[in-house]
Amino acid sequence: MSEAPRQSVGGNAVLRFAPHARFRFDEVRKAWVVLAPERLLLPDEQAVEILQLIDGGRSVDNVIDELVHRYEAPRDVIAGDVIKMLQDLVDKKVLR
Amino acid sequence: MTRIEPPLALLAELTHRCPLRCPYCSNPLELSRARDELDTASWKRVLGEAAALGVLQVHFSGGEPLVRRDLAEIVRHATEVGLYGNLITSGINLDAGRLAELVEAGLEHVQLSFQDIDTASGDRIAGFAGAQEAKRRAARFVRDAGLPLTANAVVHRQNLDRLDKIIDMAVALGADRLEVAHVQYYGWALRNRAALLPSRDQLDAATAIVEGARSRLAGVMVIDYVVPDYYAHRPKACMGGWGQRFLNVTPAGRVLPCHAAETLPGLEFPSVHEANLAEIWYHSAAFERFRGTDWMPEPCRSCDRREIDWGGCRCQAYALTGDAVRTDPACALAPDHRLLAGAIQNSSAAAPDFVYRQYSAALRRSPEPISRPALE
Numbered sequence: 001m002s003e004a005p006r007q008s009v010g011g012n013a014v015l016r017f018a019p020h021a022r023f024r025f026d027e028v029r030k031a032w033v034v035l036a037p038e039r040l041l042l043p044d045e046q047a048v049e050i051l052q053l054i055d056g057g058r059s060v061d062n063v064i065d066e067l068v069h070r071y072e073a074p075r076d077v078i079a080g081d082v083i084k085m086l087q088d089l090v091d092k093k094v095l096r
Numbered sequence: 097m098t099r100i101e102p103p104l105a106l107l108a109e110l111t112h113r114c115p116l117r118c119p120y121c122s123n124p125l126e127l128s129r130a131r132d133e134l135d136t137a138s139w140k141r142v143l144g145e146a147a148a149l150g151v152l153q154v155h156f157s158g159g160e161p162l163v164r165r166d167l168a169e170i171v172r173h174a175t176e177v178g179l180y181g182n183l184i185t186s187g188i189n190l191d192a193g194r195l196a197e198l199v200e201a202g203l204e205h206v207q208l209s210f211q212d213i214d215t216a217s218g219d220r221i222a223g224f225a226g227a228q229e230a231k232r233r234a235a236r237f238v239r240d241a242g243l244p245l246t247a248n249a250v251v252h253r254q255n256l257d258r259l260d261k262i263i264d265m266a267v268a269l270g271a272d273r274l275e276v277a278h279v280q281y282y283g284w285a286l287r288n289r290a291a292l293l294p295s296r297d298q299l300d301a302a303t304a305i306v307e308g309a310r311s312r313l314a315g316v317m318v319i320d321y322v323v324p325d326y327y328a329h330r331p332k333a334c335m336g337g338w339g340q341r342f343l344n345v346t347p348a349g350r351v352l353p354c355h356a357a358e359t360l361p362g363l364e365f366p367s368v369h370e371a372n373l374a375e376i377w378y379h380s381a382a383f384e385r386f387r388g389t390d391w392m393p394e395p396c397r398s399c400d401r402r403e404i405d406w407g408g409c410r411c412q413a414y415a416l417t418g419d420a421v422r423t424d425p426a427c428a429l430a431p432d433h434r435l436l437a438g439a440i441q442n443s444s445a446a447a448p449d450f451v452y453r454q455y456s457a458a459l460r461r462s463p464e465p466i467s468r469p470a471l472e
Contacts, residue, residue, distance in 0.1 A: 006314055006315025028148075028150035029102065035152055037207075037244045037246055037273060038182075038207070038246055038273055040104055093272050
């Protein structure tokens with residue numbers, strides 16, 4: 001079996017887009033889109049902001065710090081939302 | 097009517113030719129001949145028009161798209177105009193060289209069909225000796241090429257009892273995704289309904305297996321599950337609503353809101369030879385016909401789910417009632433819902449032999465709707 005264990009998203013994780021996931025701006029809709037096998041995602045404004053910070057360099061903690069700084073919001077609220085969204089995209093194999 | 101959004105995806109049916117003869121094939125009963133297929137230049141033009149219109153993903157399908165020798169050239173053009181390219185294949189004609197050519201052309205993903213888990217049953221359902229082994233080989237080529245792999249298993253009463261093993265097989269093949277799709281009953285599948293429609297017990301067992309596997313395999317393999325609407329209380333939102341998200345171009349160049357739409361009488365589907373995709377999407381009578389909610393009869397018209405279900409499936413409504421405007425009988429609120437009970441009762445009888453998909457003079461006429469008395 002080639003089964004790999006589930007990847008769990010924690011603060012230290014450094015995520016990137018999977019090789020065949022595309023995060024790009026669509027000129028027709030004037031909106032960001034995520035294209036992946038059998039998946040087409042239209043992220044809302046906040047999701048776009050998070051995804052723009054996923055660059056294969058920053059850790060999840062760094063991403064959260066940046067958003068806390070931008071929004072001057074409580075860290076635990078932002079951290080919960082961010083990790084939930086990123087875990088979902090990892091499970092969908094959009095991020096790894 | 098609110099603003100018409102651009103389509104998200106294009107199903108490009110490059111050909112109806114296919115080595116397999118699956119008795120639930122989604123192609124129409126009247127199959128296009130090779131000589132009627134769009135040429136390379138026409139497909140490239142269509143892909144350019146699709147990208148300009150706002151299409152984001154293209155699914156190269158058929159028939160078997162690999163029978164087109166110009167497939168890589170078509171895929172390359174899709175990549176150049178910015179479309180995300182998926183190949184939907186039986187895998188029969190796939191080899192490492194052919195796949196390398198497609199990867200180089202920018203193909204992003206392969207969806208590979210499986211009819212069952214073992215050679216005897218897989219080959220029998222596909223109507224092709226050697227199919228199962230060729231598919232296993234094709235899965236390895238896709239993994240070796242580094243492309244994401246989706247295994248697609250169409251399920252029905254003759255393979256559903258092995259669903260747990262189908263799931264294990266997909267994991268062992270290294271699939272990132274498994275689509276478990278119950279047969280949808282139009283065209284060939286409607287003709288073979290008595291041989292394919294599962295019992296309620298089979299369906300309940302299958303649904304429980306999928307739910308168990310989803311939690312066990314979270315993060316390992318994604319399972320998409322298409323339920324059979326014969327056992328549903330509300331209809332599926334067919335294609336996300338007529339003319340709202342998808343368009344389909346047939347091998348001969350007809351533009352359809354869904355792949356089965358040519359079964360509907362009285363609609364003139366435009367050809368890519370006559371108009372560009374944007375004109376067809378925004379202005380053709382065929383795409384306007386069932387778009388939105390204005391066309392709806394009761395009980396849809398006043399239903400609070402009218403913009404969720406979009407009245408269900410027009411092709412199913414026509415196939416079962418002879419009237420494309422009626423509420424989809426899959427809905428428990430539909431006046432024709434009892435038609436499904438008749439088919440379900442028959443599914444407990446012995447399964448008749450398959451009528452395999454084929455090119456045949458006898459079938460080169462419009463399919464006839466199944467009349468109500470025939471179902472009762």
